[in-house]
Amino acid sequence: MSERDPQNRDRFDNLRDLIDQPVEPRDAFAGELRSRLMRELSANDYSREEQVSAMDATIPPRPPLAFPIESPRRIRPMVILELAAAAIIILGLAATLGRGWFGNDPDPATAIPAAALPGDDTPTPAVDNPTPTEVSIGQPTVMPNEAIPTVASMSDPTMVPNSMIPTVSSEGSFEPTGVPPGNVSGTLWTLPGADGDIVDFGGLLVDDGIVYRLLATTDFVGIQAVNGNDGTVKWQQAHQWSGDLFALEDNTLYFDGGNNRIVAVDAETGAEQWRAQVEGNPIAIAEEDDRLFVLLDTDFVTALDEANGTQLWSDRSGAADDSPDTVTPVRGTWRIAVAGGIVAAISREGVITGFDVTDGTARWSLSGYPNPAAWIDDEDDFFVVTNGTVPGTSIRIDPASGEIQVGASPDDASDSMILPTAAADQTQILPAIALGTPDERTPQIVVGVSDDSGVYYQLSDGTLVKVDAGRMEDNDHREESDDDSDNAPESDD
Amino acid sequence: MIALRERETRTSGGVVSGAALSDPATFDAFYTEALPVVYGYFLRRTGGLPALAEDLTQETFLSAIRQIGKGTRVDAPMPWLIGIARHRLIDHYRTTAAEERRYRPIERTAMELADERDDFAAVLDRQQAIAALDALPASQRLAISLRYLDGLSVPEISRKIDKSVHAVESLLARGRATFKQHYLEHGHE
Numbered sequence: 001m002s003e004r005d006p007q008n009r010d011r012f013d014n015l016r017d018l019i020d021q022p023v024e025p026r027d028a029f030a031g032e033l034r035s036r037l038m039r040e041l042s043a044n045d046y047s048r049e050e051q052v053s054a055m056d057a058t059i060p061p062r063p064p065l066a067f068p069i070e071s072p073r074r075i076r077p078m079v080i081l082e083l084a085a086a087a088i089i090i091l092g093l094a095a096t097l098g099r100g101w102f103g104n105d106p107d108p109a110t111a112i113p114a115a116a117l118p119g120d121d122t123p124t125p126a127v128d129n130p131t132p133t134e135v136s137i138g139q140p141t142v143m144p145n146e147a148i149p150t151v152a153s154m155s156d157p158t159m160v161p162n163s164m165i166p167t168v169s170s171e172g173s174f175e176p177t178g179v180p181p182g183n184v185s186g187t188l189w190t191l192p193g194a195d196g197d198i199v200d201f202g203g204l205l206v207d208d209g210i211v212y213r214l215l216a217t218t219d220f221v222g223i224q225a226v227n228g229n230d231g232t233v234k235w236q237q238a239h240q241w242s243g244d245l246f247a248l249e250d251n252t253l254y255f256d257g258g259n260n261r262i263v264a265v266d267a268e269t270g271a272e273q274w275r276a277q278v279e280g281n282p283i284a285i286a287e288e289d290d291r292l293f294v295l296l297d298t299d300f301v302t303a304l305d306e307a308n309g310t311q312l313w314s315d316r317s318g319a320a321d322d323s324p325d326t327v328t329p330v331r332g333t334w335r336i337a338v339a340g341g342i343v344a345a346i347s348r349e350g351v352i353t354g355f356d357v358t359d360g361t362a363r364w365s366l367s368g369y370p371n372p373a374a375w376i377d378d379e380d381d382f383f384v385v386t387n388g389t390v391p392g393t394s395i396r397i398d399p400a401s402g403e404i405q406v407g408a409s410p411d412d413a414s415d416s417m418i419l420p421t422a423a424a425d426q427t428q429i430l431p432a433i434a435l436g437t438p439d440e441r442t443p444q445i446v447v448g449v450s451d452d453s454g455v456y457y458q459l460s461d462g463t464l465v466k467v468d469a470g471r472m473e474d475n476d477h478r479e480e481s482d483d484d485s486d487n488a489p490e491s492d493d
Numbered sequence: 494m495i496a497l498r499e500r501e502t503r504t505s506g507g508v509v510s511g512a513a514l515s516d517p518a519t520f521d522a523f524y525t526e527a528l529p530v531v532y533g534y535f536l537r538r539t540g541g542l543p544a545l546a547e548d549l550t551q552e553t554f555l556s557a558i559r560q561i562g563k564g565t566r567v568d569a570p571m572p573w574l575i576g577i578a579r580h581r582l583i584d585h586y587r588t589t590a591a592e593e594r595r596y597r598p599i600e601r602t603a604m605e606l607a608d609e610r611d612d613f614a615a616v617l618d619r620q621q622a623i624a625a626l627d628a629l630p631a632s633q634r635l636a637i638s639l640r641y642l643d644g645l646s647v648p649e650i651s652r653k654i655d656k657s658v659h660a661v662e663s664l665l666a667r668g669r670a671t672f673k674q675h676y677l678e679h680g681h682e
Contacts, residue, residue: 009502012637012640012641012669013641015626015637015641015642016620016642018619018622018629019619019622019623019626020533020534020537021533021536022527022530022532022533023529023532023533023536024528024532025528025529025532025543025546025550026547030528031545033528033550033551033554034524036551036555037520037524037554037555037558038517038520040555040558040559040562041520041558041561041562043562129582153532252677259655260655277655279656279657279660291676300545300660311657311659313656314659314660339647452615477677
C-alpha cells in the first residue's frame with residue numbers, strides 16, 4: 001500500500017489547514033496553569049544574574065537533552081544505570097564467593113537477577129536482551145557438579161545438601177525427604193522454585209517427558225525445563241516475559257516477551273530462535289502448516305511464519321452493531337483455533353470471527369457471545385465454543401460457513417480443574433488434590449498438567465510437584481473412573 | 494484565526510532560555526501565545542474532549558518548564574513545544590488504547606473500504622470534519638492525526654507508536670473510511 005492514497009490525496013491533505021487551529025481553553029484553567037508554571041519556574045534554582053534579553057540569551061554549554069517521557073510507569077535512565085551497576089557488583093561478589101544465583105544454571109552470566117512485580121510488564125532495563133547460553137543442538141545443557149541431583153537408590157539415603165536438588169521417592173523404599181505440602185499421597189518428587197521469592201507464574205507445559213514452566217522470582221525471570229522422570233532441571237534460561245501466553249508447538253516454546261512481542265525459544269536448549277513485534281500483547285496461539293496464528297489482546301489475529309516470525313497477515317476480530325455492553329473477560333481464557341482452512345478467534349467483546357488462513361480475509365463473524373470465560377477449540381474439523389462458567393454449555397461451528405450447530409455437551413467438571421494441555425488444543429480434566437488444612441501458609445495450586453506418567457502441579461510457593469495419579473487414593477481420580485456418566489460421549493446432532 | 498502551522502513558524506525564531514522565561518513578562522507572552530496552540534492541538538486529537546485536552550496541555554507545559562529549568566537550549570520554542578505535546582499524545586494513547594477500542598462489523602468495513610473510490614466532498618466542511626475526526630476510534634484518530642495533521646510519514650508513525658508499517662497503513666485505511674462514512678452520514682444534519 002502506498003504511503004499516500006491518491007484517491008484521497010487532496011481531501012485529507014487539506015484536513016490540517018481546515019481543522020487544526022488554536023483553541024482558547026477555559027479562563028480558569030489558563031489562569032491556574034499559569035500560576036502553577038510560575039511556581040515551577042520559581043522552584044528552579046536559576047540565578048537572576050544571568051537574565052538577558054530573549055534574542056541575546058546564552059545558556060551555559062550543556063548538551064541538549066532528549067525529551068524524557070515522564071511516565072510514572074517508566075524508570076529514569078540514571079536509575080536504570082544505577083540498577084545495572086548494582087546488579088553487576090552483586091553478581092561479581094556472588095561469583096567471588098563461589099556461589100552462583102542458581103545452582104542448576106549452567107552459566108551464571110545468563111541467570112540475570114531481575115525483579116518482575118506481578119502485573120508489571122515493563123522490561124527490566126538492565127536485561128533487555130539477555131544472551132541465552134550457547135549450546136549445540138541436541139546437547140542438553142551440562143549442569144555444574146554441585147547441581148547434579150541425587151537420585152535415591154536402594155542403599156543410599158536421600159540427602160539434600162542443596163535446596164535445588166529434588167527428592168525422588170522410589171516405590172515403597174524411602175519416604176520422600178522433601179515432604180510435599182499436605183502430605184499428598186503418590187508424590188514422586190518435588191522441586192522448589194528458583195532462588196528468590198516467587199513473584200509470578202506464566203504457565204506450565206509438559207511434552208515428551210519434559211515440564212516447562214515460566215517463572216518470575218526476585219532473582220530469576222525466565223523458563224525452566226524439568227525432566228519429568230526425576231525432577232532434575234534440564235535447562236534454565238533467563239527471558240523477559242509477560243502475560244499468560246505459554247505454548248509449545250513442534251519443539252518450540254512461544255511466550256509473550258512483553259512490549260507487544262512474541263518470542264520463540266528452542267524447547268531443547270532454551271535458546272531464543274526469533275522474536276516478532278506484533279500489534280498487541282499475544283494471548284493465544286495456534287499452528288498449522290508452518291504458520292502461527294496469534295491472538296492479541298487488541299483483538300488482532302496475526303499470522304506469522306513459524307520459521308522466523310515474519311508477519312504474513314494481520315486483521316482484527318470485529319463486532320456487530322448489536323454486540324452487548326463490554327464485559328471484562330477472564331484473562332487467559334481467550335483462545336484461537338484452526339480448522340478447515342479457517343482460523344477463528346473470540347474477541348474481548350464476545351465476537352467470533354473466522355479468517356481465511358492464507359490471507360486473513362474475514363469469512364464470517366458471530367456476535368452476541370458475551371461470556372467472558374468462553375474458549376474456542378477445534379474438534380473433528382469443527383469449532384467448539386465452550387461456556388466456561390456454565391458447564392455443559394457449548395456450541396459447534398462449521399468453519400466453512402460459520403453456521404452454528406448446537407448440542408455438544410462437555411463433561412461436568414465442577415469439582416475438578418479443566419486445564420489446557422501443552423501441544424494440543426484440548427482440555428484435560430485433572431484430579432483435584434488436597435494440600436492440607438488451608439491457612440494463609442498453605443500453598444495453592446496455580447496450574448497443573450499431566451502426561452502418561454503422572455500429574456504435575458505448580459504451587460503458589462514455587463514448588464513443582466509430580467504425583468503418580470494411579471496412587472492418589474484420597475483424591476477423585478477421573479481418568480480411571482468407573483462411573484460411566486463421567487465418560488459419557490458427547491451427543492451428536 | 495491563524496492556523497497552527499503559521500503560528501509554529503512565526504514564533505519559531507529566537508533563543509529562549511530558562512532565564513528569559515523566568516522573567517514573568519517573557520513567560521507570560523510565550524504562555525499566552527502557546528496555550529491555545531497546544532490546547533487546540535490536543536482538542537483535535539483526543540476526540541474533542543476538553544478535560545482530556547486540558548490534562549495533556551498541562552502535562553506538556555510542565556514538561557517544557559522542567560526542561561527549561563535544566564538548561565535545555567531551545568531554538569524554536571513552538572515546534573519544540575509541539576514536539577513535547579506529540580510525545581504526550583502518543584503516551585496517552587499507549588496507556589488508554591485498551592479502554593477506547595471500538596469495532597466495526599466485517600461487512601460494513603468491507604463496504605467502507607470499497608467506497609473510498611466514490612466521490613467525496615472536494616471541500617470539507619470544517620465542523621463536519623471535526624465531528625468526523627472526533628467520532629473515530631482512538632487508534633484510527635491517532636493515526637489520522639499523526640499522518641494528516643502532524644504531517645508524519647507512515648514509517649515515522651510506525652516508529653512512534655510502535656506498530657508495523659502494515660498496521661499503520663491498515664489504521665489509516667480504516668480511519669479514512671470511517672471518517673468518510675461519518676462525514677457523509679451526518680453531512681446534512
